[in-house]
Amino acid sequence: MSPDPARPAAEVLADLRALRGADAPTRGGRTFAYVYDPALPGLDELAAAAYAEFATVNGLDMTVFPSVARLENDLVGAAAALLGAPGTQGTFTSGGTESILLAVKTARDHARATRGVTGPQLLLPATAHAAFHKAAGYLGLETVFVPVDPVTFRADTDALAAAITDRTVLTVAxxxxxxxxxxxxxAEIAAASAARGVLCHVDACIGGWLLPYLRRAGRPVPAFDLTVPGVTSLSVDLHKYGYADKGASVVLYRDAELRRHQYFAHAGWPGYPVVNPTVQGTKSAGLLAQAWAVLQYVGEDGYTALAAGVADASDRLLAGLRDTEGVEVLGDPSAGLVSFTLPAGLSLLLHLADELRERGWYLQPQLSHGELPANLHLTLTPATVDRVDALLADLREALKAARSLPPVTVDPGVLDLAAALDPATLGPEEVAAVLAFAGLTGTGGLPARMAPVLVLLDALPAPLQERLLAEFVGSIFRI
Ligand SMILES: Cc1ncc(COP(=O)(O)O)c(C=O)c1O
Structure with missing residues (x-):
């Protein structure tokens, strides 16, 4: 791409639109991960217009751009009203990962200041989001993780309580x-944490803007927010079930004294005095403005109606899946997310995902973890409500087709070889050779069918998977 000669706007935009052609659709209810489509007329246009109004405003300095403080106070206030308790304070961030990074940093610094903890541990159920591992890696915490119940897939409170030490700075539910x-x-995890004087974070990134409205729509929802004794921080993403565009989340704390540890301030350089509540310095206020606009456009009753739609889709999908021979739904999903496995085996499951993709549906493969089986994951949104019956019909057809395909197997010789490899010392040629064997080369694009790649990955130890995947993504971003 060359910036010269300059090109007319219409041509540039046409190029951008053409690039979208190969992407999964973000609207229309056929992509069951990554995207949140409320199917609300006018919402996308409003979000884009609100972003454009504030795109050039720098959220770095709210004393120069006071609109930023007003928008953020409104937005965090709305989150606190929904999920907080008296005294709750928070911050608008760029997404779930940033909210989690900040909550972990806050807990680390709080424990150092109040308990003198210098070798901090982060205590996680096995199902906690990978962002906590990323936070621990970035911020120098040791992760300790405890298994979840293999039938309910819920965290095991007793195991978690037993794993708390004097160095635990944060537990997660x-x-x-x-x-x-x-x-x-x-409630149990928070109580066990409080009993040992340890902070407890609730990751409501995906559920925080859905569960309260499910409750309002008449569904049973257990208490999970900052009103629960012992819960000290909570993350909630507005770019998920808040239906804002991507780049919008909130992290909440029980009080200002805790939130204080999140802020970074620096006066020891010759430039302007720096106070950064978040990871970023300069940041566009556009994302804040679009989230603010979306929240008001949808409104309380709107969110309640959207949540009822998601619950309806979820009920019908769960009933259809439980009625499909050979399919096993995992646990008792509470809100919008559904995962199922095929006890007949990984190869069939991944063939099914490929067959569904050929029929225009994206379901997200998740690989096995210890005794937790590989599965296909669906995030349901209001746009999927009218798609459930068509999806179930295609799923049964796709399953039939998948059963007729030869199973994908992994050569035991390859596994022996993989077991002998040390991911830390692998050279670029060795990594490239394994990737090519797996059918993954950035320059050649992804193979049309992912089953062979994923069956092999699933059989490899996690550290080797991580090395290969990072190398693969590096080969896609090749410059
Ligand atoms: C429970 C949970 N936590 C954290 C995250 C990470 O959020 P993000 O992708 O916005 O960084 C997600 C994303 O799906 C999530 O579902």
Whole structure:
């Protein structure tokens, strides 16, 4: 891409639109991960217009751009009213990962200041989102993780309580967890943490803007927010079931004294005095403005109606899946997320995902973890409500087609070889050779069928998978 000669806007935009052609559709209810489509007329246009109004405003300095403070106070206030308790304070962030990074940093710094903890541990159920591992990696915490119940997929409070040490700075409960969509026993985990003087974070990134409205729509929802004794922080993404465009989340704390540890301030350089509540310095206020606009456009009754639609889709999908021979729904999903496995085996499951993709549906493959089986994950949104019957019909057809395909197997010789490889010392040629064997080369694009790649990955140890996947993504971003 060359910036010269300059090109007319219409041509540039036409190029951008053409690039979208190969992407999965973000609207229309056929993509069951990554995207949240409320199917609300006018919403996308409003979000884009609100972004454009504030695109050039720098959220770095709210004393120069006071609109930023007004928008953020309104937005965090709305989150606190929905999920907080008296005294709750928070911050608008760019997404779930940033909210989690900040909550972990806050807990680390709080424990250092108040308990003198210098070798901090982060205590996680196995189903906690990968963002916590990323936070621990970035911020120098040791992760300790405890298994979840293999039938309910919920965190095991006793195991978690037993794993708390004098170095534990934060425990985590998900409401719900991403892999299986089940809500952890938040009240028990929070109580066990409080009993040891340890902070407890509720990851409501995906459920925080859905569960309260499900409750308002008459569905049973256990208490999971900052009103639960012992819960000290909570993350909720507006770019998920808040239906804002991507780049919008909130992290909440029980009080200002805790939130204080999140802020970074620096006066020891010759430039302007720096106070950054979040990871970013300069940031566009456009994302804040679009989230603010979306929240008001949808409104309380709107969110309640959208939540009822998601619950309806979920009920019908679960009933259809449980009625399909050979399919096993995992756990008792609470809110919008559904995962199922095929006890007949991984190869059939992944053939099914490929067959569904050929029929225009994207379901997200999740690989096995210890005794937790590989599965296909669906995030349901209001746009999927009218799609459930068509999906179930195609799923049964696709399953039939998948059963007629030869199973994908992994050569035991390859596994022996893989077991002998040390991911830390692999050279670029060795990595490239394994990737090519798996059918993954960035330059050649992804293979049309992913089953052979994923069956092999699933059989490899996690550290080797991580090395290969990072290398593969590096080969896609090749410059
Ligand atoms: C429970 C949970 N936590 C954290 C995240 C990470 O959020 P993000 O992708 O916005 O960084 C997700 C994303 O799906 C999630 O479902």
């Amino acid at each position: 998900s409401a719900p967890s991403y892999p299986h969509g089940v809500i952890d026993p938040v």
